[in-house]
Amino acid sequence: xxxxxxxxxxxxxxxxxxxxxxxxxxxxxxxxxxxxxxxxxxxxxxxxxxxxxxxxxxxxxxxxxxxxxxxxxxxxxxxxxxxxxxxxxxxxxxxxxxxxxxxxxxxxxxxxxxxxxxxxxxxxxxxxxxxxxxxxxxxxxxxxxxxxxxxxxxxxxxxxxxxxxxxxxxxxxxxxxxxxxxxxxxxxxxxxxxxxxxxxxxxxxxxxxxxxxxxxxxxxxxxxxxxxxxxxxxxxxxxxxxxxxxxxxxxxxxxxxxxxxxxxxxxxxxxxxxxxxxxxxxxxxxxxxxxxxxxxxxxxxxxxxxxxxxxxxxxxxxxxxxxxxxxxxxxxxxxxxxxxxxxxxxxxxxxxxxxxx
Amino acid sequence: xxxxxxxxxxxxxxxxxxxxxxxxxxxxxxxxxxxxxxxxxxxxxxxxxxxxxxxxxxxxxxxxxxxxxxxxxxxxxxxxxxxxxxxxxxxxxxxxxxxxxxxxxxxxxxxxxxxxxxxxxxxx
Numbered sequence: 001x002x003x004x005x006x007x008x009x010x011x012x013x014x015x016x017x018x019x020x021x022x023x024x025x026x027x028x029x030x031x032x033x034x035x036x037x038x039x040x041x042x043x044x045x046x047x048x049x050x051x052x053x054x055x056x057x058x059x060x061x062x063x064x065x066x067x068x069x070x071x072x073x074x075x076x077x078x079x080x081x082x083x084x085x086x087x088x089x090x091x092x093x094x095x096x097x098x099x100x101x102x103x104x105x106x107x108x109x110x111x112x113x114x115x116x117x118x119x120x121x122x123x124x125x126x127x128x129x130x131x132x133x134x135x136x137x138x139x140x141x142x143x144x145x146x147x148x149x150x151x152x153x154x155x156x157x158x159x160x161x162x163x164x165x166x167x168x169x170x171x172x173x174x175x176x177x178x179x180x181x182x183x184x185x186x187x188x189x190x191x192x193x194x195x196x197x198x199x200x201x202x203x204x205x206x207x208x209x210x211x212x213x214x215x216x217x218x219x220x221x222x223x224x225x226x227x228x229x230x231x232x233x234x235x236x237x238x239x240x241x242x243x244x245x246x247x248x249x250x251x252x253x254x255x256x257x258x259x260x261x262x263x264x265x266x267x268x269x270x271x272x273x274x275x276x277x278x279x280x281x282x283x284x285x286x287x288x289x290x291x292x293x294x295x296x297x298x299x300x301x302x303x304x305x306x307x308x309x310x311x312x313x314x315x316x317x318x319x320x321x322x323x324x325x326x327x328x329x330x331x332x333x334x335x336x337x338x339x340x341x342x343x344x345x346x347x348x349x350x351x352x353x354x355x356x357x
Numbered sequence: 358x359x360x361x362x363x364x365x366x367x368x369x370x371x372x373x374x375x376x377x378x379x380x381x382x383x384x385x386x387x388x389x390x391x392x393x394x395x396x397x398x399x400x401x402x403x404x405x406x407x408x409x410x411x412x413x414x415x416x417x418x419x420x421x422x423x424x425x426x427x428x429x430x431x432x433x434x435x436x437x438x439x440x441x442x443x444x445x446x447x448x449x450x451x452x453x454x455x456x457x458x459x460x461x462x463x464x465x466x467x468x469x470x471x472x473x474x475x476x477x478x479x480x481x
Contacts, residue, residue, distance in 0.1 A: 136388075139390070149392065
């Protein structure tokens with residue numbers, strides 16, 4: 001059998017970030033895919049032993065431009081558990097609100113990119129128009145559109161007034177009909193369904209075996225969400241968005257569900273704000289080690305922190321969701337058509353700068 | 358076959374205001390909280406150098422002997438850490454972003470000099 005090898009990436013119109021696959025093709029059919037990563041490694045983990053642990057939050061936020069808040073929060077929470085620092089309830093609620101707002105923004109970004117990948121440019125622009133409003137909310141509350149610099153070890157750096165929070169929550173609720181208009185196209189439109197349904201099916205058993213995380217895992221019918229059982233989400237009513245089919249359209253449906261769910265969580269949290277301060281005082285330097293698992297828009301991220309009693313940490317390690325999902329993509333690509341490859345890669349919502357740090 | 362839901366949306370768009378702005382002609386005002394850039398009130402500064410030590414990107418340079426304080430706006434992350442740690446609260450956060458500079462980075466450094474020291478009593 002004569003095969004051809006087609007390189008896809010690291011620069012490719014559909015990939016927002018550099019990820020490379022060498023696709024072994026038999027005619028149009030992919031028979032093997034060899035991924036290569038490491039194009040944008042920046043060595044941010046190695047900066048942790050060289051910076052003060054409180055200042056490192058700013059670097060942790062810069063790991064990723066989309067889930068920057070989540071990275072800052074995950075790092076801070078890991079350090080807080082080493083310090084056994086009690087974070088005030090209001091700070092935790094503000095973290096929930098900003099984390100869910102990040103999820104809305106990230107999923108809207110993904111929906112836009114997905115629409116662009118399957119060639120629906122109008123839908124892409126309409127989705128990003130709505131995302132822009134969410135970015136404005138970020139700028140109004142934190143001062144930045146991408147990098148927020150609002151979380152710190154022990155709580156939050158800035159308070160957000162209750163009035164601003166309820167205004168944001170009501171603006172999001174008012175956005176719902178517009179969102180529904182857009183997401184209905186993703187859910188019901190013939191073209192979208194034709195392109196995504198039945199494509200790259202990942203059965204539940206395989207999803208578990210490959211260690212897939214996040215919306216990708218939930219689309220295969222597994223109820224797994226790190227927010228479940230997280231004390232930050234105590235008292236909020238919501239349930240994990242799960243789909244059974246395991247194909248590209250199911251991954252899209254999970255993300256659409258999560259957008260509306262996040263808006264509801266924000267409304268619940270903004271309606272019951274505590275008033276017990278926004279930051280706990282740090283009395284010592286971290287001595288010991290801790291793990292923290294956070295549910296990012298792309299899935300579960302793991303933060304590991306080890307301190308030795310000085311101002312500098314000994315080790316900081318971060319496992320991002322994209323890294324967990326890449327083996328599954330390699331598996332899914334085998335046997336598909338070349339034209340479907342960009343769409344399949346995109347359905348894991350790859351965030352390469354996160355993955356390589 | 359049902360009409361694609363995008364067709365009514367596309368028709369409605371013909372009569373709506375555009376979602377984008379003609380940027381250089383029409384500039385949106387920054388929000389009050391927008392982290393744009395920092396500046397300093399030199400009359401109140403004691404040139405202690407704490408902001409220089411705490412700056413994560415080493416954008417601030419303070420020379421105590423000459424009473425000068427300068428910030429490289431292109432290095433500055435606008436994290437506002439200096440605003441928090443300043444003992445005299447004389448570093449100010451501005452919501453306006455710094456203007457773009459040329460490739461030589463000229464003009465990106467903002468330098469402030471403190472008031473001249475009061476004349477010392479003549480030695481007897």
